[in-house]
Every structure is written in structure tokens, then in C-alpha cells.
Amino acid sequence: MIRIGHGYDVHAFTEGEHLRLGGVDIPFSQAFKAHSDGDVLIHALCDALLGSLALGDIGLFYPDTDARHQGRNSLEFLHDVMSKVRSLGYELNNADITVIAQAPKLRPFIDIMRETLATCMQVAVTQVSVKATTTEGLGPMGRGEGVAVHAVVIVAEASL
Ligand SMILES: Nc1ccn([C@@H]2O[C@H](COP(=O)(O)O)[C@@H](O)[C@H]2O)c(=O)n1
Numbered sequence: 001m002i003r004i005g006h007g008y009d010v011h012a013f014t015e016g017e018h019l020r021l022g023g024v025d026i027p028f029s030q031a032f033k034a035h036s037d038g039d040v041l042i043h044a045l046c047d048a049l050l051g052s053l054a055l056g057d058i059g060l061f062y063p064d065t066d067a068r069h070q071g072r073n074s075l076e077f078l079h080d081v082m083s084k085v086r087s088l089g090y091e092l093n094n095a096d097i098t099v100i101a102q103a104p105k106l107r108p109f110i111d112i113m114r115e116t117l118a119t120c121m122q123v124a125v126t127q128v129s130v131k132a133t134t135t136e137g138l139g140p141m142g143r144g145e146g147v148a149v150h151a152v153v154i155v156a157e158a159s160l
């Protein structure tokens with residue numbers, strides 16, 4: 001059986017010197033406001049993986065009321081979520097992720113994000129797509145108030 005999952009997350013900007021996106025530190029004039037490291041891309045990806053198996057969402061497993069998650073590297077959430085997926089007998093077929101950000105320009109960082117995510121999930125880099133788009137200046141992302149991410153995954157039952 002194959003199953004599809006979708007995840008969506010938004011984080012606002014606050015003072016800082018880089019953005020953590022897809023497990024990569026991207027130089028920028030601001031950072032993400034969050035309880036963890038604020039990696040909005042990984043949060044959306046975790047929600048897509050959890051959603052694909054109707055397991056709930058990231059806040060259910062890693063609540064922002066738990067001090068253990070304060071400042072935590074979101075790659076650890078992703079690694080743990082993939083373990084849950086595999087423990088139920090599923091493997092990731094592919095993930096397609098769209099980052100909505102007016103700035104910074106993400107193109108130079110796309111491939112290292114793909115490699116970082118693929119390594120964390122123990123899949124091939126060809127199974128992980130990351131794309132970026134602006135909103136042509138429209139809305140909160142267009143005004144540079146933060147970043148939104150959509151993630152879609154297909155998971156498939158692992159063959160015996
Ligand atoms: N933060 C971003 C946003 C976009 N890109 C790249 O630019 C292309 C054009 O973006 P539009 O929003 O004008 O369609 C887009 O396809 C991305 O390749 C980017 O690198 N970083």
C-alpha cells in the first residue's frame with residue numbers, strides 16, 4: 001500500500017544572524033522565532049511523514065512545553081519520525097518540499113539541504129526535492145515577516 005502525507009508550517013523572523021533551513025545554516029540578517037532551532041522546513045516534512053500514517057503532528061510528539069526540545073536541532077526530530085515510519089513497515093518513496101520565502105535567495109543552498117535531509121532520513125538524494133518560491137511581494141511572506149513551507153510525501157510499505 002502507498003500513502004500520501006502533507007505538512008505545512010510557518011515561522012516568523014526574529015533577531016539573529018542565520019536561518020536554519022533543511023538542516024543547513026544560511027547566512028541572513030534574521031533568524032527564526034521558535035522553541036527549537038526553528039527549522040520550519042523540517043517541521044513541515046515531519047508533519048507530512050506523520051500525516052502519511054495518520055500518527056498526528058510534530059507538536060504531539062515534541063511539545064514546545066518540553067524543555068528538552070528548547071533549541072533542539074530539528075534533524076533529531078526528523079530522524080526520530082523516520083524511525084516511527086519504519087517501525088510501522090513503511091519506507092519513504094519521495095518527498096517534495098516548497099519553501100515560500102521572499103528572501104534570502106535559497107538556490108545556492110538547495111542541493112546541500114537535499115543531501116542533509118536525505119542523509120538524515122537514510123534515503124537517496126534523488127528521493128528528496130526542495131524548491132523555493134517568493135510570493136512576488138504579496139502577503140506576510142512577501143513582506144519578509146517569515147517563511148512558510150509545504151511538504152508532500154509518499155510512503156510505501158517496505159517489501160519483505
Ligand atoms: N527564496 C527564494 C525564492 C525563489 N528562489 C528561486 O527563484 C525562482 C523564481 O522565484 P519566483 O518566486 O519569482 O517564481 C524560483 O523558481 C527559485 O528557483 C530562490 O532561490 N529563493
Ligand SMILES: C[C@@]1(CO)OP(=O)(O)OP(=O)(O)OC[C@H]1O
Nearest residue numbers: 034035036043059062063064069
Ligand atoms: C518543534 C517544536 C518543539 O520544540 O517547537 P517550535 O520550534 O516552536 O516549532 P513549531 O513548528 O511551532 O511546533 C512544534 C514544536 O513542538
